[in-house]
Amino acid sequence: MSTLIEVPPVKHKREVLDQAVIRFAGDSGDGMQITGSQFTNTAALYGNDIATFPDYPAEIRAPAGTIPGVSGFQLHFSSNEVYTPGDAIDVLIAMNPAALKVNIADLKANGILIVNSDSFKEGDLRKAQMTSNPLEDHSLDKFRLFSVELERLTRRSLEHLGLDAKSMDRCKNFFALGMCYWLYNRSMDPTVRWIEEKFKNKPLLVEANKLTLKGGYSYCEATEAFQVSYEIPPAQLTPGLYRSMSGNQALALGFVTASQKSGLPLFQGSYPITPASDILHELSQYKDFGVMTFQAEDEIAAITSAIGAAYAGALAITTTSGPGMALKTEALGLAVAVEIPLVICDIQRGGPSTGLPTKTEQADLLQALFGRNSEAPIPVLAASTPADCFWVAIEACRIAVKYMVPVIILSDGYLANGAEPWRIPELSDIPEIPVKFATDPVTFLPYKRNPQTLARPWAVPGTPGLEHRIGGLEKQDPTGNINYEPLNHENMVRVRAAKVAAVAQDIPNVLPDGDREGDLLIVAWGSTCGSITAALKAQRAKGRRIGHLHLRHLNPLPSNLGDVLKRYKRVLVPELNMGQLLWVLRAKYLVDAVGLNKIQGRPFKQAELEQKIEEMLGL
């Protein structure tokens, strides 16, 4: 690939580092998510390992320049394996005073701070409730501050194009991006390609964005603003073909893969909700795979249409977040009662009620496990990293079809929007999902069960001789006729529970990372995996005997979990909730586990985990 923009030879000092954490912060209209995604993509293509943390407000456009309007995108890129987006940041780009105020606490001492000095006028400071100008009052002295007139410089780069001031100002994020590319010796090609594709029908904007990007790069070159630039060599990842993958994208691809591997048409019933909507956006593009996406009138129609589709023989899914889960509850019970395959994705966010729509939390575990009337057990799976969502989607579909059950997938806002490199699997390495529809009228009974899985037959309308009735009323085993007899009901309740418990036969024995026995076992689930892995590595490097068990299957739990818990002196359960898995483990295994609980809408920092580990080890 030829370089589209000429880069002059390097004259300055170049330092090699093994990692960096960079955060772009600005107003929600400043394009920080795009800027961050572009840097991420470039770093990933270069071969770094990456982890990202997009953090944006619930308001589409809060009043410009205010604290609630600040949008951020953090990226950790490294020549080693990366597990988290990073605790503290090396480089902060602050597009306005509010962004500076919200983010400065996370910048390391002597860290690089790039600010758009054009937005530090009196009015801008007032909107951020600042009484003095931090660029002048020495409050930023402990950082390497680079005040750059981003607006003026951007306008100057573009003045010959005849764009209006507003359009020119909209490009300024790419000036900052160009500076960062210079700082980390990155090629601008991937972003240039993106610009050309994104604005392919607007040649003027292609030109403007390319010029601005190049302007930022050349500015660093010409002014020698930074005395040093950095080189972060590619990471040694497992060989293979990679792409950057976010959690929601991975779920979508996982479902398409499951559809292909099962030979069942994919039907998604969904109602838009943050942070799950991207799954609908993604799947709606895959009509060439026969994917049917149905944007329903509400959350209830989203799941009940999926139940109808599953009844008619589709691989049916519904995708939502906590408030939507609450609305789907009654229909989940119906899916349990009629025993049809269905996958429900809950992309968790802060709650209760509307809560923190764009922030992450893990507080829907007990809702997923128990949030239905009466005895209505459902298998529950949780993804641990953005790319893991792909495999969890396939696993959920496999269980749903094999056991004729609804299956809940728990993801969260952090996984949904965060990205990491994903090694693209060979299709032949992904097992087929066998499906068998009932066809024989002679042996057919609606609730006659497979002795191994306890699954009832999947008998789709249109099959001659299999006309039968199902519904939410208690059914007679195995005819499916309405039945209110006491012993039949007890039997059916127990059979439905036994069927879900039987899923455990497909769950491999779990093996903790780190020490296989020792002083402390960390048991966790979901998006905390990265921070815990990083903390575990750091603590074990200090000679501590710790294991880490990250659960994918939360119902049923792996059969050997109880044994594993006994091999450690103490058990720590870190969760972004008030202690929900902790509650389950204590109840089920009578283990005196301890929680580490954070409910701030943000992921764990590695340091927070390490502190708790040391506290529990009596250090």
Add this chain to the structure above:
Amino acid sequence: MGTATLPPPLTKKDFQTDQEVRWCPGCGDYAILSAVQSVFPELGIKRENFVVVSGIGCSSRFPYYMNTFGFHTIHGRAPAVATGIKAIRPELEVWVATGDGDALSIGGNHTIHMLRRNVGVKVLLFNNKIYGLTKGQYSPTSEFNKKTKSTPFGSLDRPFNPISLAIGSEATFVARSVDVFQGHLKETLKHAAAHKGSAFVEILQNCNIFNDGAWFSLTERDARSEHVMQLEHGKPLVFGKNKDKGIRRKSDGDIEVVQLGNGITESDLVVHDAHHPRPSYAFLLSHMEHRPGFPTPIGVFRAWDDLPRYEDVMSQQIKDVIAKRGPGDLGKLLRAGDTWEVK
């Protein structure tokens, strides 16, 4: 050829199940069940291709008594379940049995959205103007000031007119019949069956336990012809024991009841046009029963079948994309976007 024996034609009996029907003796639902079981064999559709879907309520027990595929779902959600079924299997003949509470109260949202999408589902709304299965509270079609268990001093709600609601939801087929008018009911059901898009049929049904006589002014032999007007496409709007009254357009676009004779003939009357592409005339008809001196129309208000069905549009879109892009290649999809090789 020629020697192949055709399967024997289906009969009413083929659509009856071995389940004991558990509606109250004298309930209007029996008559509706009988009419549906009589009409289904005449539609030329294989039995395995019928699906009867219901929500919750007395009417929603319907699927258990129909020897077809049947799905008794949850309260109000039958239209959404039916939409999912039709999306996957457009060739199936899907009928929804529902009631005034199920379709217009708890499931109102799904009813209107299924109708506006024109999903090819037939909805039979059993309207008895009362909540029966919960033992006698007022419903969204109960008249104002209705005294019930939950409204001892009278209800404060103004009722829905189901026909107006369906027309307002852009339903392409809207009709009304009555449980005890068996011949008319069967004819109406056949009209609904022949419609490709969403078909909405309100069936006035008597709950002899909690709201007995709700429709007596229309069903009692003496009152019937004075208060009921049968709609027939292409025929003038006449009613009355001696067919001596009719509906005439006024110069302001409104309608009025006129007495035939004294120079007024049938040629002065509105000629019923069920196939009009716009719903305003049907809406005007649906509202006349609320006006003094006007009859209650029964029959097909609207049957405009030029709008494609939702499920067909959905599968066509998939076909179009495949025609344009070719069938999806999973290997390519997983490798899409920017990729890099680690060696």
